[in-house]
Amino acid sequence: MPLEQSDTFRRYRAPQGDGQALIDPAWAALPAVIQRNRRLVDNADCDLHGQSIASLAVRARRNLLEQAIAYTRGYRDVSVTPPELRENPALPIVLSGHQPQLYHPGVWYKNFVLGSLAKRVQGVGIHLVIDSDLCRGVSLRMPAGSLGQPRLENVAFDEPSAEVPFEERIIRDAATFRSFADRAATTIAPFVDDPCLRSLWPHVLDRSRVHSNLGLCLAQGRHALEGEWQNETLELPQSAVCQLPEFSWFVAYLLTELPRFQIAHNSALADYRQAHHLRNRAHPVPDLATKAGWLEAPLWMWTADDPRRRPLYARQKGRQIEITDRNERTFAVSLTRDGVAGGGVDQLMELAKRGIKIRTRALGTTLFARLLLSDIFLHGIGGAKYDQVTDLIARRFFGFDLPEFATVSATLRLPIDRPSSQAAEIPLSHTLRELRYHPERFLGSNGSSLGADSTAVSEIVATKRRWVALPKSPENAHERHLAISSANQALQPYVEAHRARVERKLEESDDRVRAAAILDSREYAFCLFPRRQIERLLVTLDSDFIEVTGR
Numbered sequence: 001m002p003l004e005q006s007d008t009f010r011r012y013r014a015p016q017g018d019g020q021a022l023i024d025p026a027w028a029a030l031p032a033v034i035q036r037n038r039r040l041v042d043n044a045d046c047d048l049h050g051q052s053i054a055s056l057a058v059r060a061r062r063n064l065l066e067q068a069i070a071y072t073r074g075y076r077d078v079s080v081t082p083p084e085l086r087e088n089p090a091l092p093i094v095l096s097g098h099q100p101q102l103y104h105p106g107v108w109y110k111n112f113v114l115g116s117l118a119k120r121v122q123g124v125g126i127h128l129v130i131d132s133d134l135c136r137g138v139s140l141r142m143p144a145g146s147l148g149q150p151r152l153e154n155v156a157f158d159e160p161s162a163e164v165p166f167e168e169r170i171i172r173d174a175a176t177f178r179s180f181a182d183r184a185a186t187t188i189a190p191f192v193d194d195p196c197l198r199s200l201w202p203h204v205l206d207r208s209r210v211h212s213n214l215g216l217c218l219a220q221g222r223h224a225l226e227g228e229w230q231n232e233t234l235e236l237p238q239s240a241v242c243q244l245p246e247f248s249w250f251v252a253y254l255l256t257e258l259p260r261f262q263i264a265h266n267s268a269l270a271d272y273r274q275a276h277h278l279r280n281r282a283h284p285v286p287d288l289a290t291k292a293g294w295l296e297a298p299l300w301m302w303t304a305d306d307p308r309r310r311p312l313y314a315r316q317k318g319r320q321i322e323i324t325d326r327n328e329r330t331f332a333v334s335l336t337r338d339g340v341a342g343g344g345v346d347q348l349m350e351l352a353k354r355g356i357k358i359r360t361r362a363l364g365t366t367l368f369a370r371l372l373l374s375d376i377f378l379h380g381i382g383g384a385k386y387d388q389v390t391d392l393i394a395r396r397f398f399g400f401d402l403p404e405f406a407t408v409s410a411t412l413r414l415p416i417d418r419p420s421s422q423a424a425e426i427p428l429s430h431t432l433r434e435l436r437y438h439p440e441r442f443l444g445s446n447g448s449s450l451g452a453d454s455t456a457v458s459e460i461v462a463t464k465r466r467w468v469a470l471p472k473s474p475e476n477a478h479e480r481h482l483a484i485s486s487a488n489q490a491l492q493p494y495v496e497a498h499r500a501r502v503e504r505k506l507e508e509s510d511d512r513v514r515a516a517a518i519l520d521s522r523e524y525a526f527c528l529f530p531r532r533q534i535e536r537l538l539v540t541l542d543s544d545f546i547e548v549t550g551r
Contacts, residue, residue, distance in 0.1 A: 009275050009388050012381045014106065014409055014522065019537060021109060021410040022381075030406060031121050034092050034375045037403030041371070046398050048253040053371065060246035060372040061093055067244070068126050068234035075207060075220045076227055078234065092123030095374035096408075097238070097365070099133045100166050100215030102140055102222075102525040105537060109410040110378050112538050115231040117378075125233040128369065129219045131166035132238050132300060132359035134309065138214070140525055143518050144187045147416065149511075150518045155184045158214060165300075166215035167239045167357075168307035171208060178205060188528055191416050191519075196534055197527040200225050229538060241373070242359055248348040250368050251299065251358060255314045255321050255344075256335065258295045261397050262288045265298065265363075268392035284386040285363060294324065298364035301325045303355050312358060329356070363390045370402050377405045411522045415533050428506040435499050439491035440464065442498050453494070460490050 015022050025033055044053040072078050096114045098107055111127055118125030138160055144153035157180040159173035171177050181201035188195060204221030211217070216237065223235050241247060254261055266287045273283070281287060288296040294313035301312040301323070310325040317332075321344065324330040331351060333344035348358065360368060366387050370377045371394070379387055384407040394402040435442060440461045464487035467480050492499075526534060 008392075009272060010384075012384050012407055012409075014381055015411040018411060018413045021537075022407065023113065024407045025404075030117055030376065033404050033406065034094075034121055034123075037375050038090070038092070040401065040403055044398075044400055046400060048249060049256070051249060056246050056249065057372045060244060061091075061374075063244050063246065064126065064236065064241065064373050065091075065093070065124065065234075067240055068236040071236050071240060072223075072234045075210070076224050078232075092118070092121045092375045093373065094118045094121070094123055094125045094376055094378065095128065095369055096125070096378040097128030097130050097369070098380070099130045100219035102218060102527055104523050105412040105526045105529060105534065106409040106522060107380055108222075108526040108534075109537060110380060110408040111226060111233065112229070112231050113408045114378055115226075115233045117376075118233065123375070126374075127223070127233055127235045128241060128365075129166075129215065129235055129237040130365065131215050132242075132309075132365070133166060134163045135166045135169040135215065136163055140184060140528075142184065142188050142524060142528055143191055143414070146190055147519075148515070150191075150515050152518055153187055155180065155187050157184075164307040165302070165309060165359075167213075167237070167359075168302075168304060169214045170212040171214050171217065174208075177208060184528070191414055192528060192530055194530050195528050196225075196531045199228070199531060200527045229535075238359065238365065239357075241368075242357075243349075243352060245345065245349065246372055247368065248345045248352075250372065251348055252333065252344045254297060254299075254364075255323065255333065256316075257397075258297055258314050261298075261393075262290075262295055264393050264396035268389050268396065271392060272389050284389060285361070291326070294326065297323075298361045298367075300357075300359045300361060301329065302357050303329075304357070305355070323358075331356070362386065363393065366390055366405075367394060367402070370405060371398075374403070376403065378408050379405050381407060381409050410537060412529065412533070412537055413520055413522060414524060414528065415530060416519050428502055428509060431502050432499065432506070435495050435502070436492075437488060439488055439495045442495045443491070457491065457494060460487050463487055 012022075012024075023030075041057050042054050046053050048056060069078060094114055094117050096110055098110075114125040114127060138158040139154040139156040141152055141154050143150045145151045156176055158171055158177055161169075161172055181197050184197055185195055200221055203224040204217050206224075207217040207220045219235065219237075223233075226233070269285070269287055272278075273281070288298065289311075290296070291313065294315050297312045297314050299312040300309045302309050302325070306328075310327055312323055313326055314321055314323045316322075319335050320332045321335065322330060322332050333347045335344060351358065363386065366377060366379075366383070367390050370390075384405065387405060391402055394400070443457065443461070464484055467483040467487070470476065470480060472480055
């Protein structure tokens with residue numbers, strides 16, 4: 001089964017078979033889930049400082065759609081423009097999101113499910129480019145060497161730099177960026193002769209001639225390639241989502257209700273860790289802290305001039321909420337006389353115009369997206385595991401359940417004629433142990449030759465057997481142990497040839513296991529696969545059928 005039940009949290013597992021996919025809830029059930037989710041938001045008995053969830057959601061979705069259309073049209077044709085939400089407020093919005101990386105096919109599969117599901121429910125699919133996350137690496141890991149002796153190699157597509165959010169990360173080495181496809185294709189040539197990278201990288205380079213943001217070049221190039229498969233979706237960076245007025249309203253509400261939110265957040269994490277027996281308090285995310293009267297919020301703060309992400313802290317002081325990065329920046333946001341955040345929304349938006357960037361952290365991103373932006377959010381396996389914490393936070397903080405999300409993933413392995421990966425480590429390791437502690441069992445067998453020493457060897461074996469047969473007692477335990485050990489040691493030269501053969505076989509077995517681990521991985525980037533193989537995974541994505549258990 002793709003998932004298991006443990007207490008109140010589900011355990012998701014990636015599909016194991018090559019070409020298998022996971023969609024949960026099942027594909028056939030998703031339209032009904034979308035309808036339930038819409039009713040839940042429409043009927044939510046909750047408001048954010050005088051604004052109902054339903055009315056905020058209508059405005060947020062309209063603004064999201066308009067921004068996503070405008071953004072996507074900047075680099076790709078949008079052949080079918082959805083009707084304006086003001087004309088059709090019931091238009092279903094299907095949402096997903098991921099960092100602007102060259103991710104594995106299981107993640108890319110989610111983008112195509114997004115388009116197919118939106119088409120099926122006559123809605124629109126929008127992929128959020130999560131550019132508030134850190135850009136931690138600028139190389140792609142891939143197999144190199146040969147089939148018999150594969151190794152992992154990192155091929156760089158840019159010069160390394162300090163870790164900053166994707167929103168701030170520019171291309172530093174244009175020559176490395178331009179030559180990446182040729183170098184990567186050469187590296188993986190022993191295994192894949194026509195990687196999809198050859199189709200992707202021209203799109204990426206085309207975007208690099210327009211702007212220098214690394215993540216957006218990768219994301220827009222990848223999205224343009226998806227258009228070649230007629231995958232009709234829109235995209236929008238998370239940084240643009242954080243410019244929406246409804247986002248500032250959401251942030252203002254969190255800040256004014258932060259003491260209560262922090263309790264809900266940390267108690268949900270405690271329950272998750274207990275259910276999964278996690279001792280590390282950094283998993284799945286750290287608790288929100290309290291420091292010298294400041295409460296940590298589920299938000300980041302930085303500026304373009306100083307793009308180091310720092311947690312945002314807040315405290316109420318009189319009729320204001322003060323926010324700070326606890327480094328150099330502190331700002332005050334006014335409250336109305338009723339103690340609500342309406343007056344602070346404009347001030348938060350003004351901070352954004354001044355270059356003060358406030359962005360949601362992981363759980364906050366999907367909390368906002370699921371509550372106000374979409375009728376269903378498509379997660380990968382990692383996001384699905386952690387967003388169950390968000391479900392519990394929302395239940396305790398808002399007093400009702402968030403709209404249900406779906407989990408989508410797939411497994412695809414490189415098309416390599418792999419050598420057998422069946423290992424014999426256990427029997428071979430057992431044989432080595434037997435050679436050490438019971439060498440007499442191998443004498444005269446497997447090519448062992450005693451020669452002129454046969455008489456002496458026989459005496460050693462006979463002496464050992466007498467000591468083994470002698471019952472162990474406190475009085476003879478030490479002497480008995482020394483005698484048996486000495487006999488085993490004395491017999492080692494006579495089984496050395498046998499030992500060498502076993503060690504060679506064990507080393508060969510270890511090599512096969514290491515090779516299999518390299519060649520069987522499901523984590524290689526989608527662009528390393530042949531286009532024809534990627535297409536076989538995607539051909540099931542149409543309005544009528546998606547295979548969810550594998551072929």
